Structure formats: structure tokens, C-alpha cells
Amino acid sequence: MSSPSDCRFSESHEWYKVDGDIVTVGITQFATNELTDITYVEIQPVGTVVSSGDSIGEVESVKTTSDIISMFDGEIIEINDAPSDDPSLLNRDPFGEGWLAKIRTTNSSNSKSLMDQATYDNRYPI
Numbered sequence: 001m002s003s004p005s006d007c008r009f010s011e012s013h014e015w016y017k018v019d020g021d022i023v024t025v026g027i028t029q030f031a032t033n034e035l036t037d038i039t040y041v042e043i044q045p046v047g048t049v050v051s052s053g054d055s056i057g058e059v060e061s062v063k064t065t066s067d068i069i070s071m072f073d074g075e076i077i078e079i080n081d082a083p084s085d086d087p088s089l090l091n092r093d094p095f096g097e098g099w100l101a102k103i104r105t106t107n108s109s110n111s112k113s114l115m116d117q118a119t120y121d122n123r124y125p126i
Contacts, residue, residue, distance in 0.1 A: 023102065038059055041084045042084065044079075072107070
């Protein structure tokens with residue numbers, strides 16, 4: 001399995017899908033494999049203003065708790081309640097139904113500093 005080719009990836013294992021000024025954020029399959037059984041998800045509420053490098057929430061598993069980092073400046077405009085209601089959704093479908101938040105970004109050029117799918121998959125094979 002490979003990561004989606006229409007996303008960009010961070011060293012901290014978040015994926016970002018940029019569509020104009022809207023960035024959808026989630027965690028990668030590699031991250032879910034490393035975390036194993038995810039037991040809790042919390043995302044900052046709609047309206048939260050974030051800067052690149054800020055935590056927008058956390059994912060807790062039987063192993064550890066990990067921050068979810070935004071690589072974009074902007075405002076959270078939507079959160080996906082499904083992973084909070086059923087955290088195991090992230091283990092099953094991190095690139096689909098397991099997306100976490102949407103941010104209206106003020107600068108999408110940050111995506112250029114992120115890894116493309118081929119680079120990420122070579123560095124972190126699933």
C-alpha cells in the first residue's frame with residue numbers, strides 16, 4: 001500500500017491535502033502502524049487560529065500520546081467527529097474517513113517544504 005499521491009507529508013507523520021486555501025489534515029498509515037491501537041482523539045475546536053508548527057490536537061494509543069501538528073497558518077474551519085467517536089477509524093482508514101481537521105490557510109506555500117508521496121513512502125515504508 002502506498003500513501004495518496006495528492007497529499008504532502010511531514011516528518012511528524014501528518015498528511016495534508018491542499019485544495020485552494022483549504023488544507024485537510026490527518027495522520028499517515030505509517031503513524032497508525034507505529035501507534036498500534038488508537039484509543040482517543042481530540043482536535044481543537046472550529047475557530048481555533050493556528051500557526052505553522054502548532055499542535056491542533058492529539059492522538060492517544062495504547063503506546064503513547066502524539067500531537068497532531070499543523071504545518072500551515074490559518075483557522076480550523078471543520079473537524080471530523082468520526083475519529084473522536086470511534087478512534088479505531090484512524091487505524092482502519094487514516095487517509096479517508098479518518099481525516100481530522102480542515103484549515104483555511106492564509107499561506108499554502110508551506111506545502112512546498114513537505115514531502116511528496118514518493119519521498120515519504122521511500123523514507124517510511126508501510
